[in-house]
Amino acid sequence: MYINSTGYYIPEERVDNNHFLNVNGLTGEWIEQRTGIRTRSKAGEHENSNTMGIAAIRNAVPGLPYPIEEVDLIVSACYSPYDTVATLAHVAQKEFNIEEAKALYVSSACSSFTNGLEVVEGYFAAGKATKALVICSEHNTYYSNESDPKCGHLWGDAAVAVFISKEPQREGESEILEVVTRGLATLGKGPEGVRLRPKEDGIAMPEGRDVFLHACKYLVDALERITRNRNMTISDLDYIICHQANKRIVANVAHQLRFPDERFLNNIEELGNTGSASAMLVLAQHIHELKKGTMVGLTVFGGGYSSGGFLVRI
Template sequence: MESKAIITAIGAYVPEHRMTNHDLEQLVDTSDEWIVRRTGMKERRIAAPEEFSSDLACGAVRDLVDRCKTDLTDVDLVIVSTTTPDYGFPNVSSRVQAAFQLKHAGAIDLSAACSGFEYALHVANGLVSSGLNKKILVIAAETMSKVTDYTDRTTCVLLGDGAGAALVEDTEAKGGFLGSYMGADGSLGKALYRTGLSNVMDGEPLIDTQKMVQNGREVFKWAVKTVTSGISILLENSGLQIPEIDWFIPHSANLRLIEAIFERLNVPMDKVLYSLEYYGNTSSASIALSISEAAKAGKIKKNDRLLLYGFGGGLCHCGQIIEWKL
């Protein structure tokens, strides 16, 4: 199916409170030097106790409206990617729908962990291109600090909070979405999880803390192999080659992981955008934050080709190639 959708607006929001590596030194046995060397991260934003994913989502939408001077009254669907919803229900998208009085919009949440924003864009593109919807608000919003175990130094140094928003709509311009590729390996679910109603997976007990648990080595190994292969397949399916991509934008999981992926692909790091240095790993919000920051800084230009690739819990992965029209 030919894509008829483009991204017409972008926005982002992060909480005010900064948690630096030096702050983490007071909580666990770690150091600024170790964190920077192993992850590339210097600080991350942390939501206030009374601040939740819906608040961050609304902040990102307000930024989108302010920056792009866009009208939301005719939005007909809100899709929110989150692994940290305020409630079991109502969903986060319904809270956004209410906050902006989007009277004609449906509301769904999508859960695909760190690849959620890319899955949500894929769904939005499909719905708009098929003619079922005209204007979709896509949001990724995460308060990972609320599910972080601050006694586990292997995970707590990584995670931060943030949100990004994009408007996907049907316009006269064509070619916004040039290709997509997705996949999953549910057999590796125990490598990255947070317990919920069940604390058993595949007949084996899980660490039931309600906090994120990760086998970092296993996820690193899976991501390098899977994302490298996935990007190659995405390019092939789209009829494009690496030199034809202006910016590669992976999930901001860890700088060493990103470097390993693009070293395998022979892509120079000066063509790779990430948001982890000052925001940490914000799960599904990380790519949206990377795009927002780069667009604001003037790095991303009109008609640039962006290759997005999210990966994480599930273990799920999803990528798109987008021609930037803003």
């Protein structure tokens, strides 16, 4: 699969760590030490996951080598939608008049974007689509409870959009070489590790330590799987992008792999945990800076539990 164009949207507002001292009793120093987060992005009063997703698509359209109307598959992949019936995929179809496209919604916690890629891969393999748009827009602050000392200080908002084709559309396009996903609900606390129940307590992470331990293991596992499937090893990767949940998790992965920090691309310090958008968002922010032939491994872990990864050759 080939990446035809990428775009993203990050809200302007930043919430500093010091904001939480009077909200959940945590000092800015404690938050940064435990998470690596200094600020987090926050959607404005009149923004939501749909508006951010549409803005990300608009950011990608100028780089698209074909009319957007040629897209025949639209996948909205996230866990914090504005509407679960009229999904972002349907809103995008209407907004850009993409009449012939299939439109659907996929959710698997913070693995959602990667699962969306695998859905596209399946449609391409079945011959039912040739050009796809995957949109991931997470409005975490809409659902989060800032007063929760376990996770209320983690969340940021952002959206990323990626146009993908079965065949290359022009010379020099980046290629998605491998996609893997995996349900892990039988491990540890499973579905109780992280949850989102809007009418109860919003986004909650009652089992943070369990999440941490399994994330550290299965982020590496996904990297091993995507490289092994291509007869590579993790050491062949030029860069790694982890799901931006916690900088300590990234540091643990780096320690396990004996990779230097400069081979990890991150944005968590400024944006916080932007959910399933986070890994692809980091790549979209850097993709035009990377040299031709660069191999990037992206790995994710989500509540539920779930994991996944994908391999990109620039």
